Amino acid sequence: MSIMQRIGILTAGGDTPALNATIYGAVERANQLGIEVYGILKGFGGLLDSRVPHVPLNPLYMTIPELTPMMGGTILGASRTYIDQDETEAIKKITQRLKQLNIEGLICIGGDGTINGMQPISDYFPCVLAPKTIDNDLGLNYIDEPYEWMREEIDSQGESQYRQVSRREEIDLDGMINYVTPGYATAVFVVAQSIQRIRTTAESHRRIAIVEVMGRNSGYIALGAAYGQPDIILIPEVPLDIDLLEERIRALYDLQKNVVIVIGEGVADENGKRLGETSSSFDPAGNVIFSGAAETLKDMLIPRLGDSYFQQKRRHANANAGIFTRKVGHTQRGGRPIRFDRYYASQLGGKSVDLLTQGQNNTVTTLQWSNEKGFTLDSIHGNKLRDNWKMIHARTVHKSFYDSQRFRPSKLGIEYLTPIFSHAVGSDDLELMRNDICNSGNLTTRYQSINVDIHKRLKMLE
Numbered sequence: 001m002s003i004m005q006r007i008g009i010l011t012a013g014g015d016t017p018a019l020n021a022t023i024y025g026a027v028e029r030a031n032q033l034g035i036e037v038y039g040i041l042k043g044f045g046g047l048l049d050s051r052v053p054h055v056p057l058n059p060l061y062m063t064i065p066e067l068t069p070m071m072g073g074t075i076l077g078a079s080r081t082y083i084d085q086d087e088t089e090a091i092k093k094i095t096q097r098l099k100q101l102n103i104e105g106l107i108c109i110g111g112d113g114t115i116n117g118m119q120p121i122s123d124y125f126p127c128v129l130a131p132k133t134i135d136n137d138l139g140l141n142y143i144d145e146p147y148e149w150m151r152e153e154i155d156s157q158g159e160s161q162y163r164q165v166s167r168r169e170e171i172d173l174d175g176m177i178n179y180v181t182p183g184y185a186t187a188v189f190v191v192a193q194s195i196q197r198i199r200t201t202a203e204s205h206r207r208i209a210i211v212e213v214m215g216r217n218s219g220y221i222a223l224g225a226a227y228g229q230p231d232i233i234l235i236p237e238v239p240l241d242i243d244l245l246e247e248r249i250r251a252l253y254d255l256q257k258n259v260v261i262v263i264g265e266g267v268a269d270e271n272g273k274r275l276g277e278t279s280s281s282f283d284p285a286g287n288v289i290f291s292g293a294a295e296t297l298k299d300m301l302i303p304r305l306g307d308s309y310f311q312q313k314r315r316h317a318n319a320n321a322g323i324f325t326r327k328v329g330h331t332q333r334g335g336r337p338i339r340f341d342r343y344y345a346s347q348l349g350g351k352s353v354d355l356l357t358q359g360q361n362n363t364v365t366t367l368q369w370s371n372e373k374g375f376t377l378d379s380i381h382g383n384k385l386r387d388n389w390k391m392i393h394a395r396t397v398h399k400s401f402y403d404s405q406r407f408r409p410s411k412l413g414i415e416y417l418t419p420i421f422s423h424a425v426g427s428d429d430l431e432l433m434r435n436d437i438c439n440s441g442n443l444t445t446r447y448q449s450i451n452v453d454i455h456k457r458l459k460m461l462e
């Protein structure tokens, strides 16, 4: 084990509630090993800036007080700025800057976009990825999953598309690579609470509620939403069967006078068209920006159910008044992480430091699960996540986790969720809620942004 003197750490991509916990775990482990940690500001954007804005996170091997695993977001700031394989000059400059700062290894906290940005740097400089994403899509359902992807040319200009041909009917939970990513548990916690709150108003006003949750093309958040007991869950992995859905809605609405439907933002119709893809805009990581799967579903249901159905059954003015939509939105990505995320995100941060000191490069720290051992830390080489064309695909919910006839998690899906959530919420999480929100000090004190405090510690490369 070669002990390094100083390492760097950055957070890239969309934030999650558990980023500070990962940074904290890394810094605490570095303290034990006598390694200094510099936090690079605003992800890869900070490395592309010639002055490399950074913050020493453990002067004299003591963690700065602003860094706490309890706080959501990231004290380092995040951005969706990524580096491309072809930007050789930029990559060389980045390496030079890191060396000028006497940084000997880099921890990138992120998801699939981040690992793609990290890979080109790792050709010149030791890098380890500590995973994060509320979408729970960085990982594999089984080790040989990347080889199930097929690339097909769709036109003569070389445009291609990927298709996964899954050969497995069921999967082994203990064979999953990265069972769960930091941020997912808290996102599900927020979503489940939102569903419970939507439920009582839908019940009172005899309405059909459609609640849209994040996750892009991956339905893990929607699957976990089952903790809030919605009536129907729609995941992007299963094309929408609108006839079956209508039948189920009618049965439930007749029975209980309200229906709560959860829809993953990436749900597609039977032709593969994403319901929420109303514009063809992309974010800087190349991901399609989704807006409005819930709204589109409402528009599909209105003519099917019809005004008279709502007028006769529940005395609503029309179908439009009887159906409402809500996005849980960014609340599922923000705020204090629950205990599960705090603990395992910190562990993954610590493990990432160990991997760097063991000489690993282009490696991803993982959280594994097995019935015998519970959750354990491990790692996988970044290339093992890549398909034959070097692409990393977002992990999707395996078909065996979802019952598409009953629109809910299958038996195996429930088995998958249980270990994550059995002890996910700590009593301190609830105690804080009791003491914090209604604290009269909140009425008189202005919010103190962490960005102001961190700015005071900011250093630049001379």
Ligand code: F6P
Residues within 6 Å of the ligand: 014, 133, 134, 135, 214, 215, 216, 265, 290, 330, 333
């Ligand atoms: O990947 C995380 C995620 O929260 C997705 O679930 C969502 O589609 C997207 O990011 C939203 O991104 P932004 O908040 O940057 O627009």
